[in-house]
Structures are given as structure tokens and as C-alpha cells.
Amino acid sequence: MYITITAQKLGGNYSQGSADFVDYLEKENQGLDPEDKEYFFNQYGDRISAEEVVREIDANTAKLEKTEPRFYSITISPSKYELNRLKNNSEDLKKYTREVMKDYVASFNRELNGRPVNIDDIKYYAKIEDQRFFKGTDTQVRENQPFAAKILQLKSDIQKVERGEQPGNIAQMKREISKLEKATPHKQDGQRIVQGMAKEGNQSHIHIIVSRKDASNKYSLSPGSKYKASKVELNGKIVKRGFDRDKFFGKAEKTFDKNFGYQRNFVETYTARKEFIKNPRSYFSNLMKLPTSEKAIAMKMLKETGMPMMPNIPTNKAQLALKVFNRLRRGVDIAVKSSSIGI
Numbered sequence: 399m400y401i402t403i404t405a406q407k408l409g410g411n412y413s414q415g416s417a418d419f420v421d422y423l424e425k426e427n428q429g430l431d432p433e434d435k436e437y438f439f440n441q442y443g444d445r446i447s448a449e450e451v452v453r454e455i456d457a458n459t460a461k462l463e464k465t466e467p468r469f470y471s472i473t474i475s476p477s478k479y480e481l482n483r484l485k486n487n488s489e490d491l492k493k494y495t496r497e498v499m500k501d502y503v504a505s506f507n508r509e510l511n512g513r514p515v516n517i518d519d520i521k522y523y524a525k526i527e528d529q530r531f532f533k534g535t536d537t538q539v540r541e542n543q544p545f546a547a548k549i550l551q552l553k554s555d556i557q558k559v560e561r562g563e564q565p566g567n568i569a570q571m572k573r574e575i576s577k578l579e580k581a582t583p584h585k586q587d588g589q590r591i592v593q594g595m596a597k598e599g600n601q602s603h604i605h606i607i608v609s610r611k612d613a614s615n616k617y618s619l620s621p622g623s624k625y626k627a628s629k630v631e632l633n634g635k636i637v638k639r640g641f642d643r644d645k646f647f648g649k650a651e652k653t654f655d656k657n658f659g660y661q662r663n664f665v666e667t668y669t670a671r672k673e674f675i676k677n678p679r680s681y682f683s684n685l686m687k688l689p690t691s692e693k694a695i696a697m698k699m700l701k702e703t704g705m706p707m708m709p710n711i712p713t714n715k716a717q718l719a720l721k722v723f724n725r726l727r728r729g730v731d732i733a734v735k736s737s738s739i740g741i
Contacts, residue, residue: 399651399666400475403621403643405467412467416455416607419471420448423525423605436488438523441496451523451607458521458609460616470621472606474498475530476654477666479699481600483658488526488602494654495524495604501649502608507626507640510617520619522608530601531594538584538591545582546592549575621646644668664688665696 406413413419427435438446459468474495484490499517506515532539552571559566584591586598612619626642647668655662664670664685674681688696 399477399480399647399654399668400473401647401650402471402473404471404473405622406469406471407467412465414464414468415452416469417452419469419607420452420455423527423607424448426527426529436526436528438525439492439495440523441499441517444492446523454521455523455607455609458611458613458615460611462610462618466618467610467620467622469610470608472502472608472621473603474606474650475603477699478599479666480654480658480660481602483660487600490658491526491602491604492524494657495606497653497657498650499524499606501646501653502621504649505621505642505646506619507638507642508617508619509638510612515612515619519612519614519617520608521611521613522606524604524606526602526604528600528602530597530603532591532597534593536591536593539593542582542584542591545578546590549578552578644672663692663695663699665699 406416406419423438437444438448438451440446455469462468476491481487499520499522503515503517503520508515510519534540552575555564555566556568556571558564559568559571579590582590586595589595608621610618610620621641621643623639623641626640626644651662651666651668654660670681670684673684685693685696
């Protein structure tokens with residue numbers, strides 16, 4: 399489960415409206431008949447139009463400064479293993495979203511009118527998307543890039559030869575392109591993977607737009623707070639503040655596992671991914687302690703994510719060289735960003 403929380407920006411500034419972001423989320427509906435479209439939904443309603451989402455989010459911004467975000471975007475991306483546990487893809491993801499937003503409000507260290515924040519206090523809209531596209535940061539695209547660069551140069555040279563701008567053997571250059579295409583390490587359906595190509599398989603994920611202000615338009619609820627839990631004096635009153643992302647991400651995993659009977663492997667957990675970055679020595683030590691069957695599944699999952707791996711993981715801790723871990727940490731930083739782990 400990969401989750402990110404992002405304050406939406408337009409260039410270097412926070413967007414003053416939600417229309418551009420909502421339009422982006424409508425991209426899969428382009429050209430579809432009304433009955434075939436995927437609509438927005440929230441805790442209590444389905445088939446909510448994009449126009450209603452924009453209207454409601456943009457009207458819920460009382461007393462916010464231009465330097466403050468009007469809304470946040472939460473992206474929830476289940477893995478293919480998690481998606482395989484679903485029986486009804488769309489309905490199950492809607493059910494999960496409604497449960498995970500309860501986890502979201504429970505992660506605020508805030509009180510409104512003397513009580514904890516609850517699900518009725520937030521204004522959010524969610525949408526399921528079924529497609530994902532390869533990004534430039536994806537391992538497959540990065541490792542294909544040297545081949546892509548040579549192919550592009552050869553195609554450019556062919557055009558120059560055809561225009562009489564330089565000499566060359568076009569047939570030979572085309573044969574070289576064919577060899578490079580065959581030698582490219584990552585393909586999908588026989589085609590070289592490039593940035594912007596749609597990913598095969600079940601790619602369903604959830605986009606959520608949640609207002610910075612609560613449903614009453616009086617209180618600010620920021621999941622981007624740098625505080626997990628603290629208190630501050632405001633207008634003579636002691637006010638709680640903060641949002642615990644670790645708590646939210648952990649609860650989101652447990653909610654999925656409980657609802658769909660999912661047996662989560664060690665390497666799939668948010669805690670393990672965070673440990674990989676902060677303490678790789680401990681991470682690999684715990685990985686090696688897994689039962690043989692679980693360890694085999696873990697290795698398969700790591701390979702599929704493109705996470706850099708050592709050819710053979712040493713069992714002796716003294717063999718875990720610092721330079722190897724530094725390389726792994728740099729590599730996983732890229733994997734984290736491209737996979738939207740959201741630490």
C-alpha cells in the first residue's frame with residue numbers, strides 16, 4: 399500500500415482553486431458516455447459530479463491566506479497483490495476509502511468544540527482511476543534510457559541522410575535500431591517501455607481531494623503539519639495541534655488487511671519501508687529472520703518494485719559494508735519517490 403499526502407500547488411504557489419486538479423482527475427472520463435464514467439464519491443454519496451466537487455471545495459476556504467493550501471490530495475495505491483484480494487474492484491475500493499478516511503480523521507491531534515475530529519468534520523471527494531503510466535523515475539524507464547538515446551540518435555541520423563545532410567548507410571542504421579530494440583532490458587507486450595506508456599494489469603488506485611478547512615468552514619485541519627502532537631496557546635486557550643502520518647499509514651494498512659483478509663508480508667509494511675531508509679542494517683537483519691516461504695515472497699516483491707538488491711545478502715552482519723548500504727539507500731530514495739510511498 400503506497401500513500402501520499404500532497405498540498406496541491408500551481409507552479410511555486412498554492413492553487414487558489416481546485417478546478418485544474420479536478421479536471422486532471424477527469425482525464426479517464428474523456429469521450430465516455432455518462433453511464434460509463436467513473437464519478438466522484440464521498441462518505442455518504444456516489445455519482446458526484448466534477449462541477450459539484452469544484453464548487454464545494456472552492457467555497458470551503460474561509461480566512462485562508464494565499465500562502466496556505468486550499469486542499470490536500472491523498473493518493474492511495476494498492477499493490478497488485480492487494481488488488482488481487484478484492485472481489486468487486488470498484489465497490490471494494492470505495493468501501494476501503496470510506497474506512498481509511500476514518501483512520502485519517504483519527505490521526506489528527508485536534509479537538510473541535512471539545513471533542514475529537516470525526517468523519518463528519520471533513521469535506522472530501524474521492525475518485526477511482528484504473529490506469530497508471532510509466533514515469534521517468536521508474537526503474538524500467540531509467541534502465542531503458544541508454545538504449546532509447548541511441549535509437550533516437552540513429553533515427554535522427556537516418557533523417558539527415560535522407561535529406562542529404564550527411565552520408566550514411568540507412569539499411570545498416572535500421573538494422574542497428576532493430577538490435578537495440580531487441581537488447582532493451584524492459585519490454586511490455588513486446589514493446590520497449592518508455593515514459594508515458596500505460597502500465598499493464600490492474601492499476602486501480604484512489605485519488606482523494608480533501609478540504610483544508612473542516613466541513614463547517616471554521617477550523618483548519620492540516621495533514622501537512624510538522625507536528626505529530628503538541629499544544630499551543632491561541633487566543634488565551636490551549637489548543638491541540640498536529641497530524642500523525644505514521645499512525646495514519648499504519649492504520650490504513652491494518653484497515654485493508656482486516657477488511658479483505660490480507661496477509662501482509664514484512665516488506666510490504668510501511669514500518670519496514672521506513673526502516674529500510676533509516677536503518678538498512680536492521681532492515682536486512684529482520685528480513686533474513688523471516689521464515690523461508692515468507693522470505694522468498696519478500697524477495698520476489700522487492701525485485702518487482704525495482705528496489706536495488708545485493709546479489710547475495712550476507713548472513714554475517716559484519717559483512718554488511720557501509721558503502722553498499724549507502725548505495726541501497728540512494729536507490730530506495732528514488733524508488734520511494736517514484737512509487738509514492740509517502741514517508
